[in-house]
Amino acid sequence: MQGFALYPFDPPGDSSALRTDLRRWLADHQPRGDIVRRANCWASFDADFSRALGAAGYIGMTLPARYGGGDRHPLERYVAIEELLAAGAPVGAHWIADRQTGPLILRYGTEEQRQRYLPGIARGETYACIGLSEPGAGSDLAAVRTSARETAEGWRVNGQKIWTTGAHLSHIMLALIRTEEGSERNAGLSQLLIDLDTPGITIRPIIDMAGNHDFNEVFFDDVLVPHGALVGERGQGWKQVTAELGLERSGPERYLSSHALLVALIDAAGPDPAPALATLIGELTAEMWTLRQLSMSTAAKLAAGEDPMVEASVVKELGNGFEQDMPRRVQAVADCGWDDTDDLARLLRALLIASPSFSLRGGTREVIRGIIARGLGLR
Amino acid sequence: MSAAREMLCDTARAVFAEAAEAGMAPVEAAGFDLLLVPEADGGFGGDWGDANAVLRIAGVAVPDLPVAERILSGLGDAPKTLHAAATVGLMAGAMGQALALSIEHVNTRQQFGRPLGKFQAVQQSLAVLACEVAAVDAAAAAMAARLDAAGLDAEAADFEIAAAKLRANRAVGIVTAVAHQVHGAIGFTREYDLHRVTIPLMRWRGLHGNDAYWAERLGRQVAGFGGRGLWETLTARAE
Numbered sequence: 174m175q176g177f178a179l180y181p182f183d184p185p186g187d188s189s190a191l192r193t194d195l196r197r198w199l200a201d202h203q204p205r206g207d208i209v210r211r212a213n214c215w216a217s218f219d220a221d222f223s224r225a226l227g228a229a230g231y232i233g234m235t236l237p238a239r240y241g242g243g244d245r246h247p248l249e250r251y252v253a254i255e256e257l258l259a260a261g262a263p264v265g266a267h268w269i270a271d272r273q274t275g276p277l278i279l280r281y282g283t284e285e286q287r288q289r290y291l292p293g294i295a296r297g298e299t300y301a302c303i304g305l306s307e308p309g310a311g312s313d314l315a316a317v318r319t320s321a322r323e324t325a326e327g328w329r330v331n332g333q334k335i336w337t338t339g340a341h342l343s344h345i346m347l348a349l350i351r352t353e354e355g356s357e358r359n360a361g362l363s364q365l366l367i368d369l370d371t372p373g374i375t376i377r378p379i380i381d382m383a384g385n386h387d388f389n390e391v392f393f394d395d396v397l398v399p400h401g402a403l404v405g406e407r408g409q410g411w412k413q414v415t416a417e418l419g420l421e422r423s424g425p426e427r428y429l430s431s432h433a434l435l436v437a438l439i440d441a442a443g444p445d446p447a448p449a450l451a452t453l454i455g456e457l458t459a460e461m462w463t464l465r466q467l468s469m470s471t472a473a474k475l476a477a478g479e480d481p482m483v484e485a486s487v488v489k490e491l492g493n494g495f496e497q498d499m500p501r502r503v504q505a506v507a508d509c510g511w512d513d514t515d516d517l518a519r520l521l522r523a524l525l526i527a528s529p530s531f532s533l534r535g536g537t538r539e540v541i542r543g544i545i546a547r548g549l550g551l552r
Numbered sequence: 553m554s555a556a557r558e559m560l561c562d563t564a565r566a567v568f569a570e571a572a573e574a575g576m577a578p579v580e581a582a583g584f585d586l587l588l589v590p591e592a593d594g595g596f597g598g599d600w601g602d603a604n605a606v607l608r609i610a611g612v613a614v615p616d617l618p619v620a621e622r623i624l625s626g627l628g629d630a631p632k633t634l635h636a637a638a639t640v641g642l643m644a645g646a647m648g649q650a651l652a653l654s655i656e657h658v659n660t661r662q663q664f665g666r667p668l669g670k671f672q673a674v675q676q677s678l679a680v681l682a683c684e685v686a687a688v689d690a691a692a693a694a695m696a697a698r699l700d701a702a703g704l705d706a707e708a709a710d711f712e713i714a715a716a717k718l719r720a721n722r723a724v725g726i727v728t729a730v731a732h733q734v735h736g737a738i739g740f741t742r743e744y745d746l747h748r749v750t751i752p753l754m755r756w757r758g759l760h761g762n763d764a765y766w767a768e769r770l771g772r773q774v775a776g777f778g779g780r781g782l783w784e785t786l787t788a789r790a791e
Contacts (some may be wrong), residue, residue: 176569176651176682176685176686177685177686177689177690179680179689179693188791189787189788189791192787192791207763212596228588255787263743279601300623310742314676372600378733418612432783435779435782436779436780436782436783437779438779439774439777439778439779439782440777440778440779442775443775443777444775444776445772445775446771446775447770448592450771451767451768451772451775452764452768452771453768453771454770454771454774454775455714455766455767455768455769455770455771455772455774456718456722456763456767456771458717458770458771458782459691459714459718459719459722459766459767459770460719460722462691462694462711462712462715462719462786463687463690463691463694463716464687465742465786466690466691466693466694467686467687467690470690472633480566487682487683487686490683491681491683491687503628539676542675542676542679542680543672543675543676543679545679545682545683546669546675546676546678547680548682549655549679549682549711550655550659550669551655551658551659551667551669551670551675551678552670
């Protein structure tokens with residue numbers, strides 16, 4: 174049985190100084206804007222903010238300096254990400270590139286790919302999306318059918334991705350594609366890094382139930398991409414994607430996405446809250462504090478070069494549950510009308526509507542629990 | 553875990569195995585009241601991390617003996633909050649045992665021609681149980697780190713103790729329910745060991761502050777921090 178291994182979170186250097194510097198920077202640079210954008214802020218797209226954040230050295234922090242990165246320790250990046258999310262900063266534009274595409278290119282990419290893409294990512298100017306799901310491959314990711322055939326000129330890509338967050342705003346897609354004809358399931362898959370302005374790519378919006386355009390369908394119609402688009406080893410795409418998901422599932426975004434609501438609840442409750450409100454604030458705080466410990470421990474295990482597959486899934490499972498429960502529990506206690514215009518009511522309504530997606534994106538609750546069960550030795 | 557703590561745990565396991573038959577006498581003879589007493593005062597000089605490790609073992613081996621009280625007696629008149637903190641250690645141990653027993657049972661017991669653990673419904677339930685156990689482990693460890701940073705000053709660790717005891721309390725309902733459900737009737741018998749951890753868990757949830765007590769106390773403290781102040785306080789306390 175593989176349980177949850179606790180690792181001490183011990184970033185090098187002075188993390189309280191890092192926090193203080195970033196808080197000061199945010200006080201000067203964070204757009205005032207709409208309070209609702211502070212919730213779920215890793216979906217809030219703001220190119221100017223991303224560029225400024227990159228210039229200040231808070232994007233690509235762990236990348237080597239020769240690629241424009243900050244040469245910082247992964248746990249220093251973790252501290253910075255916590256601060257950005259807790260403040261509700263609009264980090265959506267560069268989020269995926271900074272969190273997973275950059276590190277993946279560094280780990281598996283060629284020297285040419287690194288030089289071509291990493292500096293732009295670190296500047297907060299190159300945005301990425303992840304091409305995994307397809308119409309026939311949702312939770313069953315190994316069913317992907319989008320194909321690439323190697324020709325003299327390069328790879329010929331045909332097929333379709335769906336639920337691709339931010340494809341319409343991104344410059345590149347890291348796609349999981351079947352490169353070996355006739356291969357089945359998780360064999361014969363590779364990762365290709367595709368420039369989204371390549372002819373033959375069509376991106377169509379899918380509007381979500383909140384009225385937002387985050388998702389897209391992406392069609393590949395005989396798209397020619399260069400040989401150099403292959404990332405890592407041909408046929409090892411499944412393994413590379415699985416490792417990447419560890420980066421995706423355990424970060425502070427799994428419990429801080431809705432932090433703006435907790436802040437608004439505490440402020441609305443005032444210094445002497447009614448017992449029911451005090452109780453709710455206490456319960457939510459205990460849960461959030463515990464999730465932070467789990468997430469920090471998982472980050473420390475990742476930073477130690479180990480694969481926290483089970484730990485990352487535990488963080489996602491508990492974090493999703495916390496973030497879905499929070500708006501429901503706040504609604505049950507706080508005196509908020511559906512159409513009220515104060516901060517708490519508007520955040521509450523937005524998160525009630527957004528929250529069903531929390532246990533779908535990045536792996537459904539059922540898939541995540543299955544991974545944990547495998548770790549327990551049940552599958 | 554450090555070599556010294558490993559040795560301490562080996563001793564605890566041996567002493568508690570004896571105490572399970574003989575009662576408190578072996579625990580008293582082994583000097584667990586000196587665990588948290590500084591070496592300069594003739595004690596073992598252990599920290600809360602050590603106490604937590606010992607209490608986890610006690611929570612499984614001797615849940616009905618007053619081991620936590622014995623350890624805290626070395627500190628003189630320990631405040632209620634430290635008793636709550638000690639209870640979290642017992643609870644973390646017992647929950648880990650409930651998970652271990654459940655995994656063993658579903659991998660062994662066969663129905664419909666295969667082990668229960670091969671059924672998705674059972675797998676999903678046990679994943680939920682495992683998450684609660686991980687959460688309480690992490691909460692207990694973070695609380696211990698704060699207590700040790702504060703030299704066992706319970707007032708300086710009031711936030712962490714409140715959060716950890718509350719989180720552990722809330723886990724009890726899920727852990728006991730899932731563990732019993734996947735065990736079926738055998739888990740409800742006197743003969744089988746599951747009740748040796750689940751009944752104590754039910755008792756500990758209400759001991760030294762139930763959910764409502766700690767939730768309102770923590771909530772009032774946080775209300776005093778203010779919305780943004782919560783994050784600032786929480787990060788500052790851990791650094």
